[in-house]
Amino acid sequence: MQRVIAKTFGEISFYGAVALFVVMTAFPFYWMLITSLKSNPDLYNVTNIPFWFNEAPTLEHYRYLFEQTMFARWLLNSLIIGVSVVAITIVAAVPAGYSLARMTGRTGEALGIGIFLTYLVPPTLLFLPLSRIVANLGLQNSMWSLVLVYPTFTIPFCTWLLMGFFKAMPVEIEEAAIVDGCSLFGAFFRMVIPLSGPAILTAVIFTFTLTLQEFVYALTFISSTAQKPITLGVATDLVRGDIFFWGEIMAGALIASIPVAIAYNLFLDRFISGITGGAVK
């Protein structure tokens, strides 16, 4: 009997702890959702219970967001930036990752670690000189400055990620293709790339989410509303004077968060095996 009680108590505290963690991580997003659906009189009344609707829910904030602000434009900007950065990154990182994975000896190892370290060079160290470079190229206040600069961290990141995947791919596949008459380049192009579709897809997804998550460079380079990507626009452009439009801000934050959250969950395991590939044997 005592064992049953102890076991029940153990189960309750286990699920209690799990619930606590879920509340801790998910509550701010629940808060975004409920704020975005509440009418203003409901939001700005301290006597109301804030966790649920005290008046009828409304889509007014979403309508305002799309009709009265540049929100749709920011979505489009983010899409253009994301797609362009993905294209640049994949063209540079797929061959680089492959080459570094197949390089033997000290050079390959040193280059690999060098690439990894570049990913760790923080934006807050580089934003001053980069802002001058961007200005000299005539790209200040343009979203194309972000297309130019974002590959500085997405290329190292994807090269590192893809290096891990290519290392796991048996070299015999290429050798077989070469024996069958392919050049080395042909083996890479006709065998390795088609076989690494899932790895490249992972790189594409994470490059895209990295461009959505970036904030520092966007904040530094872009000040005109029409050129902002979505993260920057929602975080800085929905405040008029000193007044925060919380309903609209939360609606925008929620819309921008959803695709990233889904992508991370779908590709998480590949991501982890990629970045830790060198550390766990």
Add this chain to the structure above:
Amino acid sequence: MVSIAEPITKPVSRFRFIMDRREVLGSIFVAPAILYVLLLVGLPFLLAVYYSISAYTIYNPTWRFIGLANFEQIVSDPVFLETLGNTFLFTFGSQFLGLVLGKFGALLLLRPFPGRRIVRALIILPWAVPIALASVAWEWMFDSLYSVINWSLIALGIITRADAPNWLGNPHLAMLCVIVVNAWRFFPFAIVIFLAGITSVPQDVIDAATVDGAGFWRRNYQIILPMILPIVAIGLIFGIVFTFTDLSVVYLLTNGGPVNATSVLGFRGFQVGIVSGDVSHGAAISLFMLPVLFIVVIGMLRFIRRREI
């Protein structure tokens, strides 16, 4: 002898010598990535170093060399010293909190239970969602008047509306807030890293330890922890580097305030170098990140390598 099929002679490409030689092709393959990084990371880095020893501002873009004068001025500035202290507090406070929460969360998620996938998906959220957007949500939760946290504390009878804390308006509370938000953002990453490590430990090692009489704590801290240290080290590199150089959480939640109480290096460099346009001093402030980054990265890399042998 008659051959059954004529061998097809393929036209030999002029580029055959490139296409076939591994070392040539290998160099060509890495070249674009390396070039991009050299031009837009290496070159700006050198520029940043040069700005810091020049008198460059956006109003007077001169390359005049003035030695270490910028650094001397910065070090004698009390606001900078406060910023430096804040940066360490912010980094190590949030990393410590994040690691503790991460280890605990990983222990919970290790055990299979119904709905684990959904729970994992929800727990990953703070790390996946752009931190700028999550920071804005937190800012709303810390609002001086409509804070949901204060509302709950009042409803529970812990505080009254009259003495409800102004989370982002009080220097100590504001520091606590940015630390908590940053720990909140990083601990799901720590969970994921711990889980990846723990599941990579072979079950027979754990079984052998159990047979030899190792209990829960001994298995955890003397068997599993040493084995997963390399992967935890990678997680820590990411965590420390990105927190030490962070700008967005502080910028959006407190804007460095109240009265510089939450100003950190990245934020101060932005304020001085971009907002005020004093590029040389801003660059010098940012360069103060470098020694710490070097120590962390070199220490961790040496550690990882030693583990592998």
